[in-house]
Amino acid sequence: MSSHHRVDDRHLKNISSELAAHGLILRGGFAFGGGEAVPESPEGRPAKSVLLVGQAGAAPWPHFMAWRRRQPQNLQNPLDTWSREVIDGISARFGASAVYPSDKPYQPFQQWAMRAEGLKPSPLGILMHPQYGLWHAYRGALLFADEIPIQGAHDPIHLCDLCVGKPCLKSCPVDAYSADGFAYQSCLAHARGPQGGPCRTGGCLDRNACPYGADYRYPAEVQAFHMASFAGV
Template identity: 75%
Template sequence: MTSGSVEAIAAALSADGLIVRGGFNFTAGDASPIGLSGALAKSALLVGQAGAAPWPHFLRWREKQPQAVANPLDTWSRQVIGAVADAFGARAVSPSDKPYLPFQQWAMRAEGLKPSPLGILMHPRYGLWHAYRGALLFEDELPIEVPQAAIHLCDACVGKPCMKACPVDAYSAEGFAYQSCLAHVRGATGEPCRSGGCLDRNACPYGTAYRYPAEVQAFHMASFAPMVG
């Protein structure tokens, strides 16, 4: 694969608001996944988004789908990334594929990022407002260099407002209190989390220009904590 091919892949993804989120070559010590033909993959390109750029493309697609389509954003991502994979001779994989692939480790390797206190990788430009939607696996090597470690903005953040905004203290040094968060979002006091997104995530001072609009955050919160009963 040439650098021109990587540029062509990036151009194809951009038609749906997606971007290449770095890549790397597997080494002899890696547990390499299988590529398109069944041979071991030699390289990976991470695919994702910065801010909510894919949202209008996703909405146009969703308008044409049955109302009951399951996991619509995952389904859309698989279709879009799968079409690009077909065009460039790659195998497309998703973070939701089972058995799960080590996407966060791949992302850290591809872009030199570290996790924030919320577990989301902190990006020096996008802050917490980015995501990985899939990866393209190739059976030849990519012409890329190992990235330098990115500036980890959390190290310079003294007040850690991301750990203080949640009314049920869902995030702490002990980790993420999933059940407490879920009960709160579904409960009588679940606003503004339900309609405006996680208060801890929104409290982060970095990457605010890329913050997801409220409707996007509400969509993700509804996926995380669908109302029952």
Template identity: 75%
Template sequence: MTFSCGTAEEIANALAASGLILRGGFGFGDDEVAPVGPSGALARSVLLVGQAGAAPWPHFQRWLGRQAKDIANPLDSWSREVIGGVAKEFGARAVSPSDRPYLPFQQWAMRAEGLKPSPLGILMHPRYGLWHAYRGALLFEDEISVPEAHEAIHLCDTCVEKPCLKSCPVGAYSVDGFAHQACLAHVRGTNGAPCRAGGCLDRNACPYGAEYRYPSDVQAFHMAAFAGVRILPDRTET
């Protein structure tokens, strides 16, 4: 069975109700080791689900306001709930980047959208810059007709100044990789207030996709989750 464009549009519309979008997809080859689908048979196709900018944030905040205050990994839980509901509606299996054993989400994303990693490790999108994310995927046991992905323009190749490697006070990102412990110590320390309040300075220095940049409260939420500090947004319904 091949899903029609109308069905793909219905899936996209169901996700849009929570601010999420389809991020491309592909079919698994006969020689690939594919994950299993909803019935336990091998999946034939996958659709990536994610976001561009902070569109899901109001939906997530309303959901968060109804949860216990000590809920663990709230954004992951919300994403699982939303994508799981869509999966049930359309006969798919929902999977998450945090599922174990880990699934190759970054490889899937590069294959589905033709993207490449930035110096920060985040995939660079020609429209969204670094301000996008993948929240899950839908696995189908049928073939899905999706547009073939072509290699996207990799903006990092034409960026001469590389401000994303020059803005961190402790040089956490470099051509040698990510200095995780140095970043963590800085964010948690006395001088890390700008990072805690407004997000990664290196990421914010990137000039691309600025119109999709996450608001400061969204960036503070993600930084709190990364550093294990209490900087959560107001739990009010908006």
């Protein structure tokens, strides 16, 4: 498909099918407004539309691990590398260009996600999804030269507004999350230290304390992988 062809519903279904083969899903999208500072489309002009690519729960994990076993043991940033390999291939087949959360200059992925799916941040900063809770992620985005016929975000319920006890703010031993924001250095020191074993093996205690989206909670091995990446251990 050449980049000057419009992306219609059939193409959206085909993109979704190709992503599903890797455990990934489309996470909504939108058309950029006039005058916005936006990245370039494949044609070198400002993109007109964006589709977000991500995951619900740990669905990509088996696909990623099968790929990982074929890579050098000392590969840096393997999950990002896998995501790029998968999404770059799909973007090329559908006349898009791909951008990623770790790319510089950084794109406003969280703002894009809020706009595409109508989500709001939890007290932990992670966007709260009405079905997936805190157990979801964005892996990249596809930029197109044309507008895409995708349904705009509705106004989903924000589960954090219904949560009275806020257990996500009461489970961390060093109170890494509070009204003052995220105490990055305290969290990092604890995760690396002798008392941080439960965090290293099972993931963030505050995140795991959230009662929503439990069916999508990442398995312990997935949480340990992400914690090791964060803490450098």
